[in-house]
Amino acid sequence: MTSNELREKFLKFFEAKGHKIVPSASLVPENDPSVLFTTAGMQQFKSYYTNPETAPAKKVVSIQKCLRTSDIEKVGDETHLTFFEMLGNFSFGGYGKEEAIKLALEFLEKELGIDHKRITSTYFSGDSALKLSADSVSIIELTKYFEPNKIISQGSADNFWGPTGDEGPCGPTVEFYVDGIEIWNLVFNEYYRDRDKKFTKLDKLGVDTGMGLERLAMIVQEKKNLFETDLFAPIIEKIQSLTTQRGQKFERIITDHMRAAVFLIADGVVPSNKDRGYVLRRLIRRAITYGQKLLIDHDFTAEIAKLIISNTKVGQELNAEEVKFRVTLSKGLKLLETKKEITGKEAFDLFQTYGFPFELTCEFAIVSNVSEFEEEFKKHQKLSRTASSGQFKGGLESHSDKIIRLHTVTHLLNAALRKVLGEHVWQKGSNITEERARFDFTHDQKMTDDEKQQVEKLVNDWIAQDLSVKKETISLDEARRLGAIGVFGEKYPDSVSVYTIYIPATKQIISREFCGGPHVEHTGIIGKFKIAKEEAVSAGVRRIKAIIDL
Numbered sequence: 001m002t003s004n005e006l007r008e009k010f011l012k013f014f015e016a017k018g019h020k021i022v023p024s025a026s027l028v029p030e031n032d033p034s035v036l037f038t039t040a041g042m043q044q045f046k047s048y049y050t051n052p053e054t055a056p057a058k059k060v061v062s063i064q065k066c067l068r069t070s071d072i073e074k075v076g077d078e079t080h081l082t083f084f085e086m087l088g089n090f091s092f093g094g095y096g097k098e099e100a101i102k103l104a105l106e107f108l109e110k111e112l113g114i115d116h117k118r119i120t121s122t123y124f125s126g127d128s129a130l131k132l133s134a135d136s137v138s139i140i141e142l143t144k145y146f147e148p149n150k151i152i153s154q155g156s157a158d159n160f161w162g163p164t165g166d167e168g169p170c171g172p173t174v175e176f177y178v179d180g181i182e183i184w185n186l187v188f189n190e191y192y193r194d195r196d197k198k199f200t201k202l203d204k205l206g207v208d209t210g211m212g213l214e215r216l217a218m219i220v221q222e223k224k225n226l227f228e229t230d231l232f233a234p235i236i237e238k239i240q241s242l243t244t245q246r247g248q249k250f251e252r253i254i255t256d257h258m259r260a261a262v263f264l265i266a267d268g269v270v271p272s273n274k275d276r277g278y279v280l281r282r283l284i285r286r287a288i289t290y291g292q293k294l295l296i297d298h299d300f301t302a303e304i305a306k307l308i309i310s311n312t313k314v315g316q317e318l319n320a321e322e323v324k325f326r327v328t329l330s331k332g333l334k335l336l337e338t339k340k341e342i343t344g345k346e347a348f349d350l351f352q353t354y355g356f357p358f359e360l361t362c363e364f365a366i367v368s369n370v371s372e373f374e375e376e377f378k379k380h381q382k383l384s385r386t387a388s389s390g391q392f393k394g395g396l397e398s399h400s401d402k403i404i405r406l407h408t409v410t411h412l413l414n415a416a417l418r419k420v421l422g423e424h425v426w427q428k429g430s431n432i433t434e435e436r437a438r439f440d441f442t443h444d445q446k447m448t449d450d451e452k453q454q455v456e457k458l459v460n461d462w463i464a465q466d467l468s469v470k471k472e473t474i475s476l477d478e479a480r481r482l483g484a485i486g487v488f489g490e491k492y493p494d495s496v497s498v499y500t501i502y503i504p505a506t507k508q509i510i511s512r513e514f515c516g517g518p519h520v521e522h523t524g525i526i527g528k529f530k531i532a533k534e535e536a537v538s539a540g541v542r543r544i545k546a547i548i549d550l
Contacts, residue, residue: 001112003217003231007063007087013111014061014089017103022062026267028276028426036276037067040164041088042187042208047481048092049169049189049206054481058094063087063213065263069279072286073363075256076249078225082283083260085213093204097137100186100207101174105145108176108184112220118179121146124160124172125153132156132199135172135188142174161187161208167194169206178219184211227252234307235259242296242303250290257287258301261318262308268424268442270540271321282357284321289360292329299323313444320539332356336364344372351377399518402548405526406437408469408519409459409548411501412529413439414485415511416458420451427487428541436532436545443542447534459529466524468504471517473497479514486514 001009011021025044027037038044041064048055064086074080089103108114121142126134134153142151162170169189176184189206191199217229227236235255240246261283264276271281284301291300301322302315332350336342342350347367350356358373367373410430417425421443428440447455474482476494484498492514499519501511520526527548537543 001220003213003229006213006217006220007085009111010087010107011061011063013107014059014103017059018094019059019061019089020057022056022060024062024064027065027067027264028267028269036279037069038064039066039068040064041066041086041210042090043164045090045092045208046164046168047477048090049202049208050192051481052092052204052206055092059089059091061089065267067260067264069283073359076252078227079215081214081226081256083256083263087211087213087216088209089207090209091205091207093206095207096205097135097174097186097188097207098141100188100209101138101141101145104176104184104186104209108178114178114219116145119146120150120152120177120180122152122154122159122173122175122177124174125155127156127160130156130199132160132172132191135159135174138172138174138188161185162189163193168192169202170199171206181215181219183215183219184209227255235304238304238307239291239294239296239300242291242300243294245295247290247294250294253290254287254294254304257283258304259308261287261301262305262311262314265314265317266309266311268426268540270317270442270444270538272538272541281321282359284318285325285357286360288322288325288329289333292333297330299326317444317539333364336361339365341366341368343367344369344374345376347373348376400434402434403432404518405520405548406432406546407517408501408523409463409526409529409546410437410439411499411511411513411515411519412459412462412523413437413455413544413546414441414513415501416455416462417441417443419458420454421447426485428537429487436547439544439546440537440541441544442540444540446536447542452531452534456529456531462501462510463523463526463529465503466522467501467510469519469521469523470500470502471497471519472500482512483509484512484514 015021025038029035029038029043041062045055045060065083066086067083069082071080072082075082091100108119109116123138123142124135126132159173159175160170161173162168169191170193171188171190173188174186175182187208189208190202192202193199214226214229214231217231218226221229223229226232232255235258236251239251239254261280264280269276269280271277271284273281287301299319299322301318305315305318335350342365344367347358347361350361351358361367410432414427424442426442428442430440431438473495476492476496479496479498482498486492496514497516499513499515499517500509501523502509530547530549531544532547533545535543
């Protein structure tokens with residue numbers, strides 16, 4: 001059974017059981033600036049466990065793209081990955097533990113034909129320190145299907161999930177194993193843990209399950225490891241065709257990192273030295289470096305990308321990054337190969353001169369004085385901050401009347417760009433002076449004259465409608481629930497200021513953003529908006545300079 005057939009079978013099974021199919025969310029979490037990436041299938045559904053009435057349906061099913069880099073150094077063994085797909089069925093008051101367990105076993109045994117004798121289960125045995133009792137409902141249900149020796153009790157370290165962050169929904173889990181390999185995790189969100197670590201029962205039980213496609217494919221396709229499945233084998237074969245040098249670990253690292261990089265770029269992330277862009281750059285450069293170790297001394301990332309996804313933009317972005325990095329890669333590797341041990345300052349020079357991430361340097365050499373690297377890096381950061389000093393918070397030069405009007409215009413501009421160009425557009429930064437507003441945003445190509453005219457018209461129409469501008473100070477969770485957006489990659493505190501621009505008569509929202517202000521109270525006083533210039537800043541980032549006239 002191919003991986004595509006597994007995906008289709010999973011969705012169709014749960015759809016037939018009354019679940020609504022929900023598409024995968026982006027790897028870049030929408031309206032959730034507290035995290036860099038989507039790391040689990042339940043992430044886009046998190047708010048529904050405390051507010052089930054807001055869910056698109058009581059029962060949903062999805063196949064979610066996920067990215068986790070916490071174990072990046074372990075990639076190359078039999079099981080660790082950075083990018084994976086999570087199959088999951090979810091309930092927000094639609095059914096309970098009994099139904100969730102029944103559905104999981106029915107899918108594994110009847111749909112996939114896995115012999116029941118190969119399956120074992122675990123459940124939550126309770127935790128006296130947390131004052132949480134054993135999951136008696138799951139115990140009773142599991143005994144309907146398994147002999148006692150196939151049911152294992154485990155504590156909170158193994159069979160209690162959550163919450164993500166300091167507070168949130170959480171609960172006991174039931175896990176299913178096939179041939180001793182963990183295959184499916186069923187989380188029963190029946191508690192809410194607050195910041196004081198106090199557990200309160202939720203009004204409705206929430207079900208959140210997760211099963212890795214890659215691991216499932218390995219079992220169903222009867223392979224010895226993940227990399228022999230049809231998800232990875234064609235990529236590894238392509239790598240092997242590019243060189244006569246063999247290295248299983250290196251081939252696996254390249255394969256995993258290329259899958260992660262391809263889907264990140266497809267979701268709008270571009271290589272940079274900050275936040276998501278830095279993670280992407282690190283993945284690409286690790287892949288290229290290990291390719292060099294396999295004696296692949298020519299550009300290859302775009303070739304491999306074609307095996308993963310058909311997307312011209314992805315290939316172009318990868319090739320541009322590879323060309324840039326290869327200019328200095330060989331020099332950096334030569335230095336590392338001649339020295340088994342280097343100083344912290346030498347490691348910083350590699351980072352600054354050759355673009356070698358410090359973590360990558362540590363993989364090829366012993367760094368004798370890590371604190372020396374950290375000191376040099378702090379100096380580098382201080383110089384960077386000094387270059388942009390003197391600005392008010394939010395990129396405002398001052399709080400004059402004109403600058404405040406230009407500040408509100410950037411919110412309208414952001415909304416117009418997302419409407420005209422698409423929701424891949426995110427603010428990357430802004431700077432506002434008496435003369436102009438400078439606005440940086442994610443977009444991979446030059447705007448056409450028609451697109452610029454459409455944006456200008458939208459902004460000026462909204463100004464002419466004299467929209468209302470409202471400020472609220474609310475919790476970060478509430479702001480996310482309301483759909484507020486912010487600066488790409490920015491992290492926000494638990495209490496945030498949100499500005500909403502809306503049509504007074506209909507209450508239709510034009511813009512809702514995290515922002516410290518200040519802003520005008522209504523848009524009619526702004527004046528006429530005009531795009532003075534549109535240009536590239538870096539790969540995947542554009543800049544607009546705009547002016548207003550009374």
